[in-house]
Amino acid sequence: MGQTKWTMKISTWLSQQTKPVKWGLAGLLSMTLLLGVVSGVLANTPCEIKVDGQVVAVAANKRMAEVVVNQLTEQQRQQLNQVTLVQKVSFERTTDRPVQVLPEAKLRQILAEKLTFETTAVGIQVAGEVKVVVADKQTATQVLDKLKQTYQVDPDYRVSFQENVALVDLPVLSDKVLTGDAALKKLLGQGEGPRLYTVKEGDTLWDIAIAFDVSPEEVEKANPGFTPETMQIGQKIKVLGALEPMISVVATTEKTVTEDYEAPQQVKKNPNLPYGTSRVIQAGEQGRKEVTYQIVAVNGLENERKVLQKKILKEAKPQIIERSSQVMVASRGISRPAGAISSAYGSRWGRQHQGIDIARSYGTAIEAAGAGKVIRAGWFGGYGLCVEINHGNGVVTRYAHMSSVGVKVGQTVQRGQFIGKVGSTGRSTGPHLHFEKLVNGVPKNPTA
Numbered sequence: 001m002g003q004t005k006w007t008m009k010i011s012t013w014l015s016q017q018t019k020p021v022k023w024g025l026a027g028l029l030s031m032t033l034l035l036g037v038v039s040g041v042l043a044n045t046p047c048e049i050k051v052d053g054q055v056v057a058v059a060a061n062k063r064m065a066e067v068v069v070n071q072l073t074e075q076q077r078q079q080l081n082q083v084t085l086v087q088k089v090s091f092e093r094t095t096d097r098p099v100q101v102l103p104e105a106k107l108r109q110i111l112a113e114k115l116t117f118e119t120t121a122v123g124i125q126v127a128g129e130v131k132v133v134v135a136d137k138q139t140a141t142q143v144l145d146k147l148k149q150t151y152q153v154d155p156d157y158r159v160s161f162q163e164n165v166a167l168v169d170l171p172v173l174s175d176k177v178l179t180g181d182a183a184l185k186k187l188l189g190q191g192e193g194p195r196l197y198t199v200k201e202g203d204t205l206w207d208i209a210i211a212f213d214v215s216p217e218e219v220e221k222a223n224p225g226f227t228p229e230t231m232q233i234g235q236k237i238k239v240l241g242a243l244e245p246m247i248s249v250v251a252t253t254e255k256t257v258t259e260d261y262e263a264p265q266q267v268k269k270n271p272n273l274p275y276g277t278s279r280v281i282q283a284g285e286q287g288r289k290e291v292t293y294q295i296v297a298v299n300g301l302e303n304e305r306k307v308l309q310k311k312i313l314k315e316a317k318p319q320i321i322e323r324s325s326q327v328m329v330a331s332r333g334i335s336r337p338a339g340a341i342s343s344a345y346g347s348r349w350g351r352q353h354q355g356i357d358i359a360r361s362y363g364t365a366i367e368a369a370g371a372g373k374v375i376r377a378g379w380f381g382g383y384g385l386c387v388e389i390n391h392g393n394g395v396v397t398r399y400a401h402m403s404s405v406g407v408k409v410g411q412t413v414q415r416g417q418f419i420g421k422v423g424s425t426g427r428s429t430g431p432h433l434h435f436e437k438l439v440n441g442v443p444k445n446p447t448a
């Protein structure tokens with residue numbers, strides 16, 4: 001539309017100008033001269049660029065305006081197939097003076113912002129919802145392959161997606177199309193924006209930081225004005241760098257390991273023993289067994305371990321103790337769960353170990369270290385399946401990497417009560433019980 005207007009204007013103008021000119025050598029000469037002047041004048045006439053009828057910029061001349069628009073369109077074509085300009089762009093010589101003529105670089109910047117292009121691209125659809133859009137099918141396939149490789153810890157793992165993942169052709173604005181790398185990052189939940197965590201009873205800044213593998217300082221930085229002292233239950237705080245992944249990559253493998261195990265302690269009542277005393281009548285002895293597990297990890301975190309096969313190499317002998325039959329006064333104390341400590345409290349691999357690791361076989365019962373109220377019972381970041389018990393007086397105990405949770409939030413438990421089973425969920429390298437004792441939110445040595 002702008003094009004025809006422009007042409008018409010010039011031709012009318014030319015015809016008006018040429019009417020009085022007589023043909024002849026002088027005429028031809030002056031005609032040539034005139035044309036030269038005219039084209040010179042036109043070439044240097046400021047040109048308005050209209051996007052959908054609205055003037056967005058004025059170029060020094062029409063040629064420059066066209067060149068910039070063509071270059072921007074060409075740029076899009078190089079990255080995407082089949083690009084169409086969404087808006088109507090027209091050029092119009094401006095007679096208004098003075099005008100603000102923009103230099104070419106500024107012109108390009110403004111037009112790059114104003115012009116939108118549409119293209120046909122490929123969306124990666126997860127459970128019926130398009131999560132990211134890339135240029136073509138080949139890029140999409142590469143992104144999905146890389147995503148699987150990310151969580152294929154070793155070649156033994158079979159990898160698949162938990163959700164239904166499909167590729168769909170769809171028309172989109174070109175700025176919605178991501179590069180393969182950007183799409184992969186987004187699907188992995190990396191970068192782009194924080195994840196929100198809702199503060200639960202008993203949470204401290206440290207807990208949240210450790211659970212999401214960031215430092216407490218990073219949490220504070222991500223939440224301006226936030227102070228750990230004023231943290232409240234239900235408050236939403238931002239945790240950077242650990243977004244929820246958009247696709248769950250399921251990696252499955254079978255693994256055979258030999259591990260020590262203990263037989264459950266046997267307690268016999270002996271009314272003849274003095275009040276509150278006990279004695280060992282058979283020392284326990286560790287057994288050894290060969291176990292084949294099926295391990296299922298979702299996005300790199302183990303969340304299920306099934307025993308496929310079990311062979312006892314050496315039978316464990318239970319410790320048998322005799323206890324006085326008198327009922328003991330319920331102890332208010334905390335005693336750490338029994339079992340050998342495979343990793344002590346304190347410094348480990350260059351970072352602080354907030355608790356102790358207790359060697360226990362997969363699936364063995366975990367008992368409450370003391371009486372109290374359950375304040376957490378479920379998945380907690382790198383802790384995997386986790387239970388926390390508030391014992392009052394600021395004392396909380398934490399049990400992590402469980403394979404199953406046997407209590408509910410709000411439930412009161414007694415010392416020794418079953419609260420769940422040993423597992424390897426979350427950031428864990430094998431079945432064990434990770435136990436922490438927190439006093440006013442600060443981890444303390446549970447064995448001290």
Ligand SMILES: [Zn+2]
Nearest residue numbers: 355356357434
């Ligand atoms: Zn641990």
